Amino acid sequence: MRRYVMLLGLLLVFPLTASGDYREEFEQGFLTKTWSGQQPEENFCIECHSSDKMKPEFLTLAEEWKASWHAQNGIACHDCHGGDPKDSSMSMSPHRGFVGKPSPAEVPEFCGKCHIGILKNYLESGNGKALRSTGKGPHCEVCHGSHNVQRANIDIINEQRCTKCHSYERAKVMKQALFLVEKKAGEIEDGIKALRRAGVYPEEQERSLFNTQAEFRTLFHTVDVNLVNERTDEFTRKLGAIEKDIQGTFIELRSQKNFSAFLMALFSIMGGVLFLIIRTPDK
C-alpha cells in the first residue's frame, strides 16, 4: 500500500518538475551531421584554380575563399563570377554566363545582386555617390574583402580603415550609436538563451529580434550620421519592447515555479499523512 502511495505522489509531481532542453540539443546534433547538408559536388573552378597549374598569386585566393563565410554558406566562384563549374573546357566562357573580374566601379552591383537592401542603401550614401562621381568612394571590397569575406560587425569601422580617405569624426559618432543597439540586442539574445535553458521557447520574440537585427544591420551603409542616430533610437525602442516581453515570460516562469514548489510541498505533506494513516495499526 505504502509503495502505491509513493508511486502516485511521484507521478503527480514528476510532470511539474520535468524540464527539457533536449529539443535544442537534438536540433544542434542534427544540423551538424554531415548527412543533413548537401554533398560536395565536383567543381572545376575550384579544382583548376587550386591546382599547381595556377599562377601562385591566384592560388592564395582560392585558399582565402575556402575559409570565408561565403564558402561556409555555399556561395562558390561561379555564384559571383558566373560560368559553368561542371564543364572544365567551357567553364570560363561568356556563353556560360562568365563575367570575369569586376572593375572597382562594378563591385557594388556585382555583390549587390544578392545583397539587395544593402546595395540600395549604399548607392544612395555619401560613400556610394563618391564612388560613382569621382571614383574616390570605398566599394564593398574596401571594407569586406572579396574572397575572404567574413561575418560583418561594427569593428570594421575603425580609424585605420576609415581615415584612409577622410577624418574619423563622423565614423566615430556612428559607431557609438550602432554599438548601443548591438549591445541591447546581445542582452536580449542572452535572455532568450536563458529561457531556452529553462525549457521555454520564445519563438515570437526570437523572430522579431531576428527581423529587427536584419533591418538594423543594413543601416550602416547609408553612412548618414543623422539618419543613423534617428533610426538607432527607433531600433532601441523596438528592442525595448521585445525585452519587456522576455522579462514578462521570466516573471510568469518564476510564479509557475513557485506554484510547483507549493504543489510538491503539498504532496509530500499528503504523503506523510497517508504514511502515518497506513502505519497506524487498526484497532
Ligand code: HEC
Ligand atoms: C582548366 C582550368 C580552369 C578552370 C576550370 C577555371 N579557370 Fe578561371 N582561370 C584559369 C586561369 C589559368 C586563369 C588566369 C588567366 C590569365 O591570367 O591569363 C583564370 C582566370 C580566372 C579569373 C580572372 C579573369 C580576369 O578577368 O582577370 C576569374 C574571375 C576566374 N578565372 C574564375 C573562374 C570561375 C568562376 C571558374 C568556374 C566557373 C573558373 N575560373 C574555371 C583557369 C581555370
Ligand code: HEC
Ligand atoms: C563573393 C564573390 C566572389 C567569390 C565567391 C569569388 N570571387 Fe573571385 N573576385 C571577386 C571580386 C569582387 C574580384 C575583383 C577584386 C579582386 O581582385 O579582389 C575577384 C577577382 C578574382 C580573380 C582575379 C584576381 C586578380 O588579382 O586579378 C580571380 C582569378 C578570381 N576572382 C577567381 C575566383 C575563384 C577561382 C573563386 C572560387 C574559388 C572566386 N574567385 C570566388 C569576387 C568573388
Ligand code: HEC
Ligand atoms: C565603408 C565600409 C563599408 C562598405 C563600403 C560596405 N560595407 Fe557592408 N558593412 C560594413 C559594416 C561596418 C557592417 C556592419 C554593420 C553592423 O553590424 O551594424 C557591414 C555589414 C554588411 C553585411 C551584413 C549585414 C547583415 O544583414 O548581417 C553585408 C552582407 C554587407 N555589409 C555587404 C556589403 C556590400 C554588398 C557592400 C557594397 C554594396 C558593402 N557591404 C559596403 C561596412 C561597409
Ligand code: HEC
Ligand atoms: C550569389 C549571391 C552572393 C553574392 C554575389 C555575394 N554574396 Fe555575400 N553573402 C551571400 C550569402 C548567401 C551569405 C550568407 C548569409 C548571410 O550571412 O547573410 C553572404 C554573407 C555575406 C556577408 C556576411 C554577412 C553577415 O551575416 O555578417 C558579407 C559581409 C558579405 N556577404 C559581403 C559580400 C561582398 C562584399 C560581396 C561581393 C564581393 C558579396 N557578399 C557577394 C550571398 C552573396
Ligand code: HEC
Ligand atoms: C576609399 C576612400 C574612403 C574610405 C576608405 C572611406 N570613405 Fe567615407 N567617404 C569617402 C568619400 C570620397 C566621401 C564623400 C566626401 C565626404 O563627405 O568626405 C565619403 C563620405 C563619408 C561620410 C559622409 C556621408 C554623408 O552623407 O555626409 C561618412 C559618414 C563616411 N564617409 C564614413 C566612412 C566610414 C565609417 C568609413 C570606414 C568604415 C569610410 N567612410 C571609409 C571615401 C572613403
